[in-house]
Amino acid sequence: MLEETLKVANEFGVWICAFAMVALVVVQSTLYTRLASKTAKEINFPQKDVRRAFRTGVITAFGPALGSFIVMIAMMAVIGAPITWMRLSIIGSASTEMTAATIGAEAAGFELGAANFSIEALAVIFFTMGINGCGWLLVATLLTGRMDSVRHKIAGGDAKWLPVLTTAATVGVYANMGAQRAVAGTGSLVAWLGGAITMLLMNIVAKKFKFLKEYKMGIALIMGTVLAAVVTNVFGL
Amino acid sequence: MESKNNTVPRTAVLPQWDRSVHRLGITTLIIAMALSFGPFLYLYIKYGVRPSFGVLMTAWANVAVAYGAMYIIEPLSYFPSLGTSGSYMGWLAGSVSQMRVTSSVVAKEITGVEDGTQEAEVVSTAAIAGSIVINIVVLTVGAIAGYQILALLPPVVQDALNEFIVPSIFGAVLAMVGASRLLLTIPVFLVLLVVNYGTSAGWLPIPSWAVLVVAVFGTILYARVLYKKGKLR
Numbered sequence: 001m002l003e004e005t006l007k008v009a010n011e012f013g014v015w016i017c018a019f020a021m022v023a024l025v026v027v028q029s030t031l032y033t034r035l036a037s038k039t040a041k042e043i044n045f046p047q048k049d050v051r052r053a054f055r056t057g058v059i060t061a062f063g064p065a066l067g068s069f070i071v072m073i074a075m076m077a078v079i080g081a082p083i084t085w086m087r088l089s090i091i092g093s094a095s096t097e098m099t100a101a102t103i104g105a106e107a108a109g110f111e112l113g114a115a116n117f118s119i120e121a122l123a124v125i126f127f128t129m130g131i132n133g134c135g136w137l138l139v140a141t142l143l144t145g146r147m148d149s150v151r152h153k154i155a156g157g158d159a160k161w162l163p164v165l166t167t168a169a170t171v172g173v174y175a176n177m178g179a180q181r182a183v184a185g186t187g188s189l190v191a192w193l194g195g196a197i198t199m200l201l202m203n204i205v206a207k208k209f210k211f212l213k214e215y216k217m218g219i220a221l222i223m224g225t226v227l228a229a230v231v232t233n234v235f236g237l
Numbered sequence: 238m239e240s241k242n243n244t245v246p247r248t249a250v251l252p253q254w255d256r257s258v259h260r261l262g263i264t265t266l267i268i269a270m271a272l273s274f275g276p277f278l279y280l281y282i283k284y285g286v287r288p289s290f291g292v293l294m295t296a297w298a299n300v301a302v303a304y305g306a307m308y309i310i311e312p313l314s315y316f317p318s319l320g321t322s323g324s325y326m327g328w329l330a331g332s333v334s335q336m337r338v339t340s341s342v343v344a345k346e347i348t349g350v351e352d353g354t355q356e357a358e359v360v361s362t363a364a365i366a367g368s369i370v371i372n373i374v375v376l377t378v379g380a381i382a383g384y385q386i387l388a389l390l391p392p393v394v395q396d397a398l399n400e401f402i403v404p405s406i407f408g409a410v411l412a413m414v415g416a417s418r419l420l421l422t423i424p425v426f427l428v429l430l431v432v433n434y435g436t437s438a439g440w441l442p443i444p445s446w447a448v449l450v451v452a453v454f455g456t457i458l459y460a461r462v463l464y465k466k467g468k469l470r
Contacts, residue, residue, distance in 0.1 A: 009272050010319045013283060017275030024272060025330050026373055028265040029366040030321055035257055036362040043248045045356050049348050053360040056347060057340035064335040067402035070395055072376065073383045085380035089373055090269065091331040100300050100304040107296035108288060108423025123280040124288045128296040132272035135308035137273070137303065140328035143309075147316045149322075163352035163462055165457055167414060169317035171422055172341060172456030176449060177334055177430040179429035181404035183437050191401035195408030200416055213347040217339065217409055224405025228277055229397040 002117045009080025009122055018086035025089055055216050063221040068094055078113050079125065087129055091136045097129050104128030187232040194224030245348070248306040248355040255321065262325025269329055306446040318342070322362040330369045335403060339410055340368035409454065420468060425456050 008014075033054065040050045069096040075084045079101055088096045098112075104125035105112050112125075182192045198220040206212045212219070264382070280286040312328060318338045319327050327337040344364030350356040379386075385395030415422030429452055436448060443451075463469040 002277050007281070008284070013279045014276050015278055017272070020275060020375070021269065021272045022373060023423045024265060024268055025369060025403040027291075028261065028329060029326060029369045030259075031261055032326060032362050033366040035254075035261070036322075036366075039251065039254055039355065040359045041353050042251070043359075044246070045248075045359055047282060050359060050363050053344040053348060053363035054367040056344040057364035057369075058254070060334040060340045060343050060364075061332075061368030061371050063402055064332065064339070064406055065372045066398055067335070067406075068332075069375065069379055072379045073387050076380070076383060081380050085376060086276070089330065089376055090273075091328055093331065096304065097305065099296070103299045103303065104296040105435070106298060108292050119280060119284055120286050120288050123277055123286045124292055124296055126276040126280065127293055128289070128300055130277060130305055130390050131297050132300045133273050134270045135304060136312065136328050139308045139312050140324055141263055142268075144262060144321055144324045145317070147313065148255065148259075148321050161461075161464060164460055164469055166317040166352045167418065168421065168457045168460030169314065169453050170338065171411065171418070171425060171460075172453040173314060173318065173334060173338070173428040173449070174407055174414065175422065175456070176433070176452035177406065178407035178411050179426060179433040180437075180445075181407055182430060183434045184404075185291070185400075187400055188404040191404040192408035195405030196412040197408075198305045199409040199412035203413070203416060214343075216347075216413070217343050217406075220404060220409035220412075221405050224408060225397050225401040227373050228401040228405070229393055232396075235339045235392055 002113070002115050005117050005119050005122050006080060009083060009118055011082075014080065014082040018089075021086050022089045029213075051079045054212070059214055060217040063218055063225075071095075079122075083129075084127065087133070090133060092129070092133050098154070100129045100132040101125040187228045190231045191228035194227035195220045198223040205216040245356060247351055250353070250355045250358055254355060254358060258322045258325065263395055266325060266329055287383070310446050310450055314449055316412070318367075320357060320358060323365050325364050326362070330372065332372060336368045336372055336407055337365050339406060340364040342410060342414060343409055379383060418469065421456070421460055421463060423457065427454075 037047065038196050040047060072084060072088055074090070075094055075098060078098075088094060092100070104127065105117075105121055107126040107128070108121045110117055110121040129130055135235045174181065178192055183189075199216060202212065202216040202219055206216055241250050311333070312324060315327065315333050315338065318325055319333065319341065323337060323341055327333040330337070339363040341364050341388075344360050345352065345357055348360050390398075411422065411426065415426075432441060432443070432448060432451075436443055436445070460469055
């Protein structure tokens with residue numbers, strides 16, 4: 001039964017559903033980019049900087065995008081390729097989606113990957129992943145406008161504080177994320193340190209070689225990853 | 238951050254920008270919510286599969302308990318880093334901490350724009366869009382040719398891709414944002430190192446969403462104190 005269910009999960013119809021969602025994401029990005037471009041013209045901000053920003057996004061995100069590659073393949077084996085494509089293209093990391101799928105399967109009385117996994121169980125996990133993602137979508141829909149007006153109120157009081165607040169929030173988030181990973185194991189710790197130190201070095205280097213600025217993140221990422229791979233493999237940690 | 242490029246003008250965020258951003262964002266997110274149930278409805282239409290209402294509600298309740306706090310806390314916590322367009326794009330496309338905020342922060346830094354300006358909004362939007370496009374490309378390649386590519390990768394590379402890319406990103410971003418604010422960054426990181434060690438080792442039984450809240454709002458409070466004392470610009 002698992003085999004038949006996986007066949008259904010990989011059917012063309014599911015690919016179409018997935019395509020619709022992925023297309024939506026791409027369309028949204030395209031429309032936002034166009035809006036940014038148009039607004040840049042209105043405020044006399046150079047288009048070349050808009051393009052540069054876009055390019056920076058592409059370069060910076062390439063490494064992290066590869067990071068989820070392995071997990072994606074694993075996920076595809078369990079729940080099918082199209083739904084994996086769909087769910088990873090939108091809100092919800094691989095671990096979140098797999099957890100949601102597991103919860104859904106359990107609610108239906110099944111186990112992911114079990115031999116008796118039925119189409120009904122598949123429907124339940126499709127539903128569960130979908131409704132879980134809606135949590136973030138709904139909150140973002142309802143609250144983003146409100147958070148914006150709160151931000152304007154804060155800016156109204158002290159314009160200089162706003163960028164500091166933004167940076168502080170970013171520092172808080174990344175310090176936490178980094179700390180979480182750093183305590184996870186030697187390899188992760190080395191990777192974290194490698195990324196951090198390389199970035200500090202790149203800050204100095206890029207002052208001299210300005211063209212490297214866009215690649216700072218990519219280089220730091222590669223160095224951190226390679227260092228961690230070397231340390232764990234050479235020293236067997 | 239590097240010293241600000243003094244030749245970049247600083248324009249206040251235009252009201253029509255805000256309006257357009259909200260309109261586009263709300264529309265696309267509502268469509269996304271509807272499309273989320275596409276695969277489920279497909280199975281119903283083609284195979285008549287109709288799981289019982291009870292099972293569906295149980296699944297929903299369980300997943301809401303697991304992630305409900307995150308639905309609210311994450312958008313709130315990341316809003317300062319993402320902004321409005323970034324939020325609509327980020328909460329649709331996901332991968333906020335790894336790809337969206339990262340791209341936005343790097344792009345703003347190298348173009349020399351100042352946070353809170355229309356220029357920053359433009360740059361952040363373009364950067365996040367770029368990150369989404371490359372992400373989708375990689376995912377699409379993975380969905381189509383993933384197995385074949387995986388077969389070509391030696392285990393050492395697979396491990397590296399799996400385990401080390403993410404921590405190195407986080408180290409790099411913290412270094413980039415925090416290097417010029419060590420008084421803020423270092424104590425915060427050390428405290429969080431201890432806290433996270435505690436939660437993972439078990440002697441500090443705090444749920445991860447609570448740690449995130451404390452991390453973000455604690456750092457903001459600490460920054461406020463430093464700012465008032467003139468020790469932070």
